[in-house]
Amino acid sequence: MALELGLSGLQRWMQTVVVHPGTSEEAIASEAAQNEVPAPRLAEVILPSRTLSPPERVAIYQSMYPLRMEEALASDYGALKHFLGDDGFFALVRGYVEAHPSRSYTLNRLGDHLPEYVQTAPGLPRRDFCHDLARLERAVAQVFDAEETPCLTEPEVAAVAPEAWEVARLQPVAAFRLLSFRYPVNAYLDSVRDEDHEHHPRARRKDSWAAIYRRHYAVWRHELTRPAHDLLADLVAGKSLGEAVAAALRGGRRAPSQEELFRWFREWVSGGVFRSVVLPPNA
Numbered sequence: 001m002a003l004e005l006g007l008s009g010l011q012r013w014m015q016t017v018v019v020h021p022g023t024s025e026e027a028i029a030s031e032a033a034q035n036e037v038p039a040p041r042l043a044e045v046i047l048p049s050r051t052l053s054p055p056e057r058v059a060i061y062q063s064m065y066p067l068r069m070e071e072a073l074a075s076d077y078g079a080l081k082h083f084l085g086d087d088g089f090f091a092l093v094r095g096y097v098e099a100h101p102s103r104s105y106t107l108n109r110l111g112d113h114l115p116e117y118v119q120t121a122p123g124l125p126r127r128d129f130c131h132d133l134a135r136l137e138r139a140v141a142q143v144f145d146a147e148e149t150p151c152l153t154e155p156e157v158a159a160v161a162p163e164a165w166e167v168a169r170l171q172p173v174a175a176f177r178l179l180s181f182r183y184p185v186n187a188y189l190d191s192v193r194d195e196d197h198e199h200h201p202r203a204r205r206k207d208s209w210a211a212i213y214r215r216h217y218a219v220w221r222h223e224l225t226r227p228a229h230d231l232l233a234d235l236v237a238g239k240s241l242g243e244a245v246a247a248a249l250r251g252g253r254r255a256p257s258q259e260e261l262f263r264w265f266r267e268w269v270s271g272g273v274f275r276s277v278v279l280p281p282n283a
Helices: 005-017 024-029 032-034 039-044 054-076 078-099 110-118 126-144 156-158 160-167 184-193 226-236 243-247 258-271
Strands: 171-173 175-183 208-215 217-224 273-280
Touching: 005 024, 005 032, 005 054, 005 226, 024 032, 024 039, 024 054, 039 054, 054 078, 054 110, 078 110, 078 126, 078 184, 110 126, 126 175, 126 184, 126 208, 126 217, 156 175, 156 184, 156 273, 160 243, 171 226, 184 208, 184 217, 208 226, 208 258, 217 226, 226 258, 243 258
Parallel strands: none
Antiparallel strands: 171 273, 175 208, 208 217
C-alpha cells in the first residue's frame, strides 16, 4: 500500500528530522519521525540521486540546519558571537536551537528567547555580561523589525500651549526600547561594530542605561545617565511631564538641573522618540 502522507505530514516529518540534535540516522529512526514516515519506507518520500541514498540526502539538510541557525542568530547577536568566539557561539547556538527550534516561516523571531537561555546555558563564560549583551542586541533586533509609526512633528509640538505641557503625557513610537544594564554593553557593541578591537570595554560591573529606537528606518542607540533614564522611564510609563520632572528633581544628589531636563526633553522630541502628545480634555 502506498504511503499516504500529505503535504502537512511531509512538512512535520521534514522538520522533525532536520531539527533533531543527533545524527541523521537517529533522526530518521526517532519516534516522532517514524510516526509520519516509517524508516523502511523512507525511499517512498525521498528518492535517491545518482550518487546519494535517501538517508544521505536527508543528512545534507540535517547537518546544515545548525549552520543555518548559527548564521541567522549571528546576524542579530554579532557582538555576543565576538565575545564568545566562533566555537563558543556555535556551541551556544546548538544548545539553544535544541531547546527552542525554529517553528516559524521566518527566522526573524528565532532569537527571541536567547537572552533567557544565556542565563542557564552550560559552560558559558561571564554569564551576566553575556545576558546583558544579548538583551541589548535583542532590543536592537526588535526595534529594527517593529512597526514604523510617525513621530511628533514641529507643528504638533508648537500647537501645545505652554501652560498645557505640565499635564501633557507623551507616547513613544512603537519602535522603542528603554533598558538598564549591569555592564557597559552598549559601549562594547559600539566597539565591535566600529571594529575597534583594541578598545573593547572590559566585562566588569558598571551600571549603564540606553534608549534604542528607530526613525526613518535607521536604528539609534543612545547612552543615558541614570537620571535621564529615570525621567524617560516615567514618561514612557504614562506619567505627565510635570509629574516626571518633579520626580527627577527630587533625586537628591543625582538630581539633574532644570537645564539638563529641558535639554534631554528637546533631544528626545527632536530625535523622534515620541509619536504623540495626549492632553486632558480641559487642558
